[in-house]
Amino acid sequence: MKFLKFRRYLDFGSRHSSFNERNQLIASGIGKERSWILDVGSNIGQTSNFLASNGHFVVGVEKFEKEHKIACARSVPGTAFMRTSVTPEFIHSTVNWDAILLLSVLHRIYSFEGEEFMRSVLKACGEKANQLFIEGSTRQARYMSGGHPAPKFTDFDTQDAGRWHQELFQSELGHNWQVSDVRVLAHSKSEPHRLFFHARKTTG
Numbered sequence: 001m002k003f004l005k006f007r008r009y010l011d012f013g014s015r016h017s018s019f020n021e022r023n024q025l026i027a028s029g030i031g032k033e034r035s036w037i038l039d040v041g042s043n044i045g046q047t048s049n050f051l052a053s054n055g056h057f058v059v060g061v062e063k064f065e066k067e068h069k070i071a072c073a074r075s076v077p078g079t080a081f082m083r084t085s086v087t088p089e090f091i092h093s094t095v096n097w098d099a100i101l102l103l104s105v106l107h108r109i110y111s112f113e114g115e116e117f118m119r120s121v122l123k124a125c126g127e128k129a130n131q132l133f134i135e136g137s138t139r140q141a142r143y144m145s146g147g148h149p150a151p152k153f154t155d156f157d158t159q160d161a162g163r164w165h166q167e168l169f170q171s172e173l174g175h176n177w178q179v180s181d182v183r184v185l186a187h188s189k190s191e192p193h194r195l196f197f198h199a200r201k202t203t204g
């Protein structure tokens with residue numbers, strides 16, 4: 001039997017060299033008006049807590065118990081943390097959100113559940129939010145630890161990975177969405193760059 005190795009990312013924030021910059025990009029993209037935000041794959045809750053400290057209400061959803069427990073212990077007013085594995089059905093069953101965060105989580109969902117499942121989660125998020133903040137990986141191995149085939153972009157090529165992400169958004173979010181900001185963020189030794197996208201719904 002093939003041995004599948006899923007890496008765990010307890011305290012993901014400390015491994016990401018642009019973590020604070022990314023938080024600032026999200027805060028300025030959302031704006032000052034109090035918003036309701038769903039943070040998919042909230043890990044130990046750092047970005048949820050940061051946005052709540054900026055006056056927003058944030059629900060963080062995390063698959064794993066250890067990460068979820070730490071998030072609960074560190075939660076600040078304005079946050080709520082839930083432990084569940086996000087599925088398209090879960091997203092469809094929620095209320096509508098001003099913004100959904102999919103930060104460094106679509107490739108995790110791809111690696112656990114496959115590309116089609118990840119696409120369905122993204123599509124469902126597009127139906128339930130006015131804005132999406134997405135961080136995508138440029139390293140194929142991040143998508144493949146569950147034994148799924150590589151995504152169709154050139155490994156570590158930020159431009160080609162950007163094209164793949166833009167095609168993904170077009171096919172799953174459709175014409176009512178526009179990507180208003182794209183950034184290449186410094187990330188780590190093993191993956192020098194990540195891609196950050198801010199997408200907005202253009203019509204109701």
Ligand SMILES: C[S@@+](CC[C@H](N)C(=O)[O-])C[C@H]1O[C@@H](n2cnc3c(N)ncnc32)[C@H](O)[C@@H]1O
Binds near residue numbers: 087104105
């Ligand atoms: C690489 S970390 C990123 C954490 C955080 N979103 C960030 O960017 O700072 C991915 C997190 O998503 C969680 N995760 C993966 N698949 C998930 C799912 N289907 N539902 C909820 N959480 C998930 C993982 O357990 C992990 O804590």
